[in-house]
Amino acid sequence: MQKNLAILGTGKMGRTLALGLNRVHAPFKFFLYNPTSEKAEKLADEIQGTAVTALDQLAYIDVILIACRPQQFNQLAFELRPVLKGDELIVSIMAAIPTETLAQKLGVSKIVRMMPNTPNKIGLGVNLFYFSPTVSLPERTHLLNSFALFSSVFTLEKEDYLDICTAFTGCGPALVFEWARLMMEIMIRQGINPNDAHKMVAKTFLGASTLLMSEGKSPLELRQEVASKGGVTVEALKVFSDSKMEQIIEKATHQAYLRGKELQENL
Ligand SMILES: NC(=O)c1ccc[n+]([C@@H]2O[C@H](COP(=O)([O-])OP(=O)(O)OC[C@H]3O[C@@H](n4cnc5c(N)ncnc54)[C@H](OP(=O)(O)O)[C@@H]3O)[C@@H](O)[C@H]2O)c1
The missing domain is CATH 3.40.50.720 (NAD(P)-binding Rossmann-like Domain)
Structure with a gap:
């Protein structure tokens, strides 16, 4: 109706x-x-x-x-x-x-x-x-x-789950775009053509998220398929781990959640 x-x-x-x-x-x-x-x-x-x-x-x-x-x-x-x-x-x-x-x-x-x-x-x-x-x-x-x-x-x-998830799905695209922007800028600084860098990064995100949806595998399993022992990817992942990437993401999403609570109080 x-x-x-x-x-x-x-x-x-x-x-x-x-x-x-x-x-x-x-x-x-x-x-x-x-x-x-x-x-x-x-x-x-x-x-x-x-x-x-x-x-x-x-x-x-x-x-x-x-x-x-x-x-x-x-x-x-x-x-x-x-x-x-x-x-x-x-x-x-x-x-x-x-x-x-x-x-x-x-x-x-x-x-x-x-x-x-x-x-x-x-x-x-x-x-x-x-x-x-x-x-x-x-x-x-x-x-x-x-x-x-x-x-x-x-x-x-x-x-409260809606407020928690807001930081991940509502704000989420901005966090992904920021990650994409940084990847592109680093590539461009190292001489890659900006148009190519844009397409390579966008297609990598598209391909990776499509795999995540279609393969029925966890992100950890899919990550392991890329990061073979002694290879190049593990070195990059080690920097993520040493830089406490998980804590950075947790802190960023929690900060968004707290801003929501602050807006509530100031209404
Ligand atoms: N953007 C996102 O990704 C996103 C994601 C999830 C949720 N949201 C939520 O969506 C809402 C809108 O965000 P937005 O990005 O679309 O902002 P926006 O582009 O600034 O749109 C807000 C609109 O509300 C109008 N408005 C202002 N006062 C009003 C009133 N008294 N009565 C009716 N309309 C009024 C504004 O009109 P004027 O231009 O004439 O002032 C403007 O067109 C926010 O509450 C945000 O939390 C946004």
Whole structure:
């Protein structure tokens, strides 16, 4: 059944998810709102949706996807709360803001927290979901099925798991891109043509992650297939180990988690 979906905030991620949902057999009719109204109007043209210039123009909406930044939420909640009937399903993709705060600031109880990532742009996104207990099974199923049409969906049992995983899947692409950037720069410094370096690194990441998905082997097993004893790869891996690579990744992801908690406190 087609439901009415309002997307509030048509920036990078709101737009990406709208385009993803629209790419498949659209399970939603779209209503789009953004303070800079041109962004909502452009997207509405692309997906045959309706752009609205004020929140009180939203009527008969089943699902509201909040896609502004956490720091913009207080203003949005102030404007949205008087417009809500109370039975809408609220889906928030904002990092860090817990269901309890969303429910309290909006005066509604059916809350879903979702954590997308940028590969949704190409149909390879990871979308995490946490449902508050008041969200019914049919509502959960409709939402999960809709997003599963163009991405990989995961339901998390505890809300804190969503905050933990955010650092790995939501932030994850940026960590991978940073690693790719450093590899490319080092290659370029040593004389490799920049275009070649870009393609070699991108294809290496693509090939390695495809192997990880398709071979049914653990990263350790796949690593061992590359790093034969006495060879060149083991020397590189030894530097990772001596430099405490695991601790660096743990510290980086934990720092992202802590920033989420800090944003929560400052709301
Ligand atoms: N980017 C990612 O990779 C990623 C991944 C996972 C989750 N997220 C989450 O997605 C959310 C959006 O991130 P983003 O990267 O898409 O940011 P963004 O490009 O800055 O988009 C935010 C949008 O929200 C709009 N906005 C501002 N105030 C608003 C209000 N009161 N009501 C409705 N819309 C409002 C902004 O409009 P104006 O331009 O007119 O100010 C802007 O278009 C964040 O909460 C973030 O935590 C992002």
